[in-house]
Amino acid sequence: MTVNSADHHFSGNVAIVTGAGSGIGRATAIAFAQAGxxxxxxxxxxxxLRETASAHPEIDVLAIDICDDxxxxAVVRRAVKRWGRLDYLINNAGATxxxxxxxxxxxxxxxLFALNVVAPSLLAHEALPHLRETSGTIVNVSSTYGHRPMAGGAHYSATKAAIEQMTRSWALELAGEGVRVNSVAPGPTRTDVMVHAGLTPEAANDMYAYERDRIPTHHIASADEMAHWILRLAEPAGxxxxxxxxxxxxxxELI
Known part of the structure; x- marks a missing residue:
């Protein structure tokens, strides 16, 4: 992802990005680093993760299962020990x-609930004292299926609906403390998430083709496009x- 020089007001800030080994998480980690x-x-x-880190010198990585006790x-401690502060928590890791x-x-x-709901909740809990100090921001990654039905994917949709409601509730709870909480809800995005969900590459391509025909713009988004919106919600101007x-x-979501 390419960012312009105006985006370097992220300089000196610290971001944690989960699910950074591929897809939207990798694109988001690179975008934040490019923005300073x-x-x-x-x-x-x-x-x-090492492939992600190789894309920019300001990316450090931590291999850990965020569902573990x-x-x-440990994640928050690593970031704060390394750079002395925390400004952004991007809860991107998830499964379908x-x-x-x-x-x-x-x-x-x-x-599903352990990774998509419990883990980001506990990460936000651990990050909160540091985000209070920096008037920081949480960006949760949801899905268009967090607020529209998905036949055959009810439980995944339920986890994303939970993320969206947590976003609104945390935002209301923390507004007076200067901590913002928002969410980006991607539609179909070309990543390897479908393969990890058990589909063959051929089946995943068939699903993308099906979704492309249904999307009014007839476009399957890239991970970089989603990283753009995550960055926009995080930036101080917002x-x-x-x-x-x-x-x-x-x-x-309109149809």
Whole structure:
């Protein structure tokens, strides 16, 4: 992602980006670094994180499962120890699951909520004392399916609906303390998330083709496009926006 020189008012700030090993998380980590921030990219897999770090010298990485006990505290501690402050928490890490009701499995539900809801909640809890000091910002990554139905994906949609409601509730709770909370809700975006959800590359391509035909703009977004909006919600010029869910889906939610 390319940012212009005006974006360098992130200089000296510190951002934590989860799910930074690929897709939207990688693009967001790079975008923050290009805009002048120090970035801690967090994910479970060391090798993809190293690829992210190689894109910019201001990206440090931490391979950790944010669902593990103590992991949220370890993540925040690493960033603050390295740079002395924390300005932005980008809760991007998440998983999806194609699981019709007739095929519902308890452990899939538990794992979805652990990663998509519990982990970002605990990360925000650990980050909050530092965000209070810097009048910082939380950006949660939701989905257009957080507020529109998804046949065969009810539990994934439920986790994203929870993220959106947490965004609004935290924003109201923290507004008086100078901490902003917003959310970007991507529509179909070309990443490897579908493959990780169990689809073959061919099936994922078929799904993208299907979604492209339904999207009013007939465009599948790139990860860089989503990183752009995350950066926009985080930047100081947007300090009067809080509690907002910005849907970036080419108009899909309108149909």
């Amino acid at each position: 921030a120090h970035v801690l990219g967090v994910g479970r897999r060391e090798a993809p 103590g992991a949220p505290a 699951a194609v699981m019709p009701l007739a095929e519902t499995e308890k452990q899939v539900i538990v794992d 300090r009067h926006a809080t509690g907002q869910v910005i849907t970036v889906d080419g108009g899909l």
